[in-house]
Amino acid sequence: xxxxxxxxxxxxxxxxxxxxxxxxxxxxxxxxxxxxxxxxxxxxxxxxxxxxxxxxxxxxxxxxxxxxxxxxxxxxxxxxxxxxxxxxxxxxxxxxxxxxxxxxxxxxxxxxxxxxxxxxxxxxx
Amino acid sequence: xxxxxxxxxxxxxxxxxxxxxxxxxxxxxxxxxxxxxxxxxxxxxxxxxxxxxxxxxxxxxxxxxxxxxxxxxxxxxxxxxxxxxxxxxxxxxxxxxxxxxxxxxxxxxxxxxxxxxxxxxxxxxxxxxxxxxxxxxxxxxxxxxxxxxxxxxxxxxxxxxxxxxxxxxxxxxxxxxxxxxxxxxxxxxxxxxxxxxxxxxxxxxxxxxxxxxxxxxxxxxxxxxxxxxxxxxxxxxxxxxxxxxxxxxxxxxxxxxxxxxxxxxxxxxxxxxxxxxxxxxxxxxxxxxxxxxxxxxxxxxxxxxxxxxxxxxxxxxxxxxxxxxxxxxxxxxxxxxxxxxxxxxxxxxxxxxxxxxxxxxxxxxxxxxxxxxxxxxxxxxxx
Numbered sequence: 001x002x003x004x005x006x007x008x009x010x011x012x013x014x015x016x017x018x019x020x021x022x023x024x025x026x027x028x029x030x031x032x033x034x035x036x037x038x039x040x041x042x043x044x045x046x047x048x049x050x051x052x053x054x055x056x057x058x059x060x061x062x063x064x065x066x067x068x069x070x071x072x073x074x075x076x077x078x079x080x081x082x083x084x085x086x087x088x089x090x091x092x093x094x095x096x097x098x099x100x101x102x103x104x105x106x107x108x109x110x111x112x113x114x115x116x117x118x119x120x121x122x123x124x125x
Numbered sequence: 126x127x128x129x130x131x132x133x134x135x136x137x138x139x140x141x142x143x144x145x146x147x148x149x150x151x152x153x154x155x156x157x158x159x160x161x162x163x164x165x166x167x168x169x170x171x172x173x174x175x176x177x178x179x180x181x182x183x184x185x186x187x188x189x190x191x192x193x194x195x196x197x198x199x200x201x202x203x204x205x206x207x208x209x210x211x212x213x214x215x216x217x218x219x220x221x222x223x224x225x226x227x228x229x230x231x232x233x234x235x236x237x238x239x240x241x242x243x244x245x246x247x248x249x250x251x252x253x254x255x256x257x258x259x260x261x262x263x264x265x266x267x268x269x270x271x272x273x274x275x276x277x278x279x280x281x282x283x284x285x286x287x288x289x290x291x292x293x294x295x296x297x298x299x300x301x302x303x304x305x306x307x308x309x310x311x312x313x314x315x316x317x318x319x320x321x322x323x324x325x326x327x328x329x330x331x332x333x334x335x336x337x338x339x340x341x342x343x344x345x346x347x348x349x350x351x352x353x354x355x356x357x358x359x360x361x362x363x364x365x366x367x368x369x370x371x372x373x374x375x376x377x378x379x380x381x382x383x384x385x386x387x388x389x390x391x392x393x394x395x396x397x398x399x400x401x402x403x404x405x406x407x408x409x410x411x412x413x414x415x416x417x418x419x420x421x422x423x424x425x426x427x428x429x430x431x432x433x434x435x436x437x438x439x440x441x442x443x444x445x446x447x448x449x450x451x452x453x454x455x456x457x458x459x460x461x462x463x464x465x466x467x468x469x470x471x472x473x474x475x476x477x478x479x480x481x482x483x484x485x486x487x488x489x490x491x492x493x494x495x496x497x498x499x500x501x502x503x504x505x506x507x508x
């Protein structure tokens with residue numbers, strides 16, 4: 001397999017290897033998400049990749065209500081990572097109603113819709 | 126637009142079709158019926174239209190499909206797709222095109238059969254790649270997360286959200302064109318089926334069929350038509366994101382900026398506005414836009430809508446047709462904010478007609494709080 005070249009490929013291939021890489025601008029030093037070929041803050045085009053610490057907080061959250069026979073209710077939330085970027089995800093391991101704003105969470109690479117995805121679990125106290 | 130374009134264009138016809146359920150009709154049928162109704166209102170014919178401003182929920186080239194269906198060959202066309210705000214945005218491009226002589230009769234038009242066709246949101250959009258794996262329900266999960274954050278930061282309550290739905294329904298009860306006219310209480314909203322916390326099904330807009338159309342000409346010939354002209358005094362847009370995950374502050378929309386510039390172009394302030402027509406896809410929208418457009422301070426929108434303040438007889442008339450929550454919501458509602466604002470000014474609103482309306486505001490929202498477009502409309506007295 002040739003080396004990953006595009007930012008989406010780099011992110012997805014790292015995920016497939018169990019790693020969460022975040023794009024970081026070499027010019028202004030700010031992280032961004034989703035991955036792209038330029039920095040949306042300073043518009044610089046030199047992007048590096050850093051491994052996420054995995055620490056984050058729930059910024060906002062909702063419970064998607066779904067009939068039990070279709071799989072039941074589930075969580076959708078926005079998590080703000082320590083690096084200063086936010087991503088959509090879900091918190092697993094607790095019921096969706098118990099996911100609350102400001103709760104500390106830890107990222108892990110799991111599976112969503114059959115592909116590797118960044119998921120979160122409650123941070124250990 | 127800037128104050129250089131203030132009052133340069135006027136709405137001389139409005140029309141709609143297929144409200145509620147348009148059995149047996151396609152989205153383009155409803156679009157065309159709306160166009161005919163608006164042209165009839167103005168005393169014009171389709172053959173007079175040389176500027177077309179249109180987008181639809183289906184197809185990648187809906188404006189071309191619409192022109193073809195209507196049997197016209199427009200010399201100016203704008204199919205910019207910013208979601209439901211598109212039709213408020215067309216007030217700006219139509220004014221520019223008319224003022225520049227690029228067209229003489231501008232037709233803004235939309236139609237949808239989403240209720241009878243599928244019963245849910247029809248969309249040609251692809252799910253965003255970095256959101257799709259988590260299965261957000263589009264678009265309600267986005268608005269639910271904005272509502273949750275607003276409640277967290279400002280103490281807004283589910284009762285406040287419910288008051289928005291109750292106010293919309295009480296306007297709709299006076300409007301024979303509205304789809305939902307039954308009684309609705311705060312308790313009904315709170316006790317309704319939860320679909321995406323904190324929003325129940327009564328916090329969500331209707332899913333209906335329907336279409337709307339607007340005919341515009343240059344101001345200097347606006348008095349030659351059947352109905353009193355309604356002038357575009359100011360209109361302005363601002364776009365902040367496409368995907369909800371990219372919204373910087375879930376409690377602040379780009380309406381802050383679109384509103385500021387629309388008011389500046391029109392030379393008026395929120396206190397001057399006599400009727401406010403907001404795109405209320407969800408109850409949180411009304412609260413966010415009242416704050417961001419300057420009708421109350423940030424964080425005070427919940428308290429502002431309490432006690433019937435935006436209901437009939439309240440201090441500020443908001444969504445006087447019943448809005449997307451109770452009147453009509455065929456996939457994209459934006460055009461109906463303009464139509465209701467224009468009809469309040471003309472004096473032929475279908476429901477409660479307010480007395481002596483000279484200045485009204487129409488605000489369109491597109492995507493998931495992504496595109497915000499504000500327009501200020503005025504009567505002859507405001508020129």
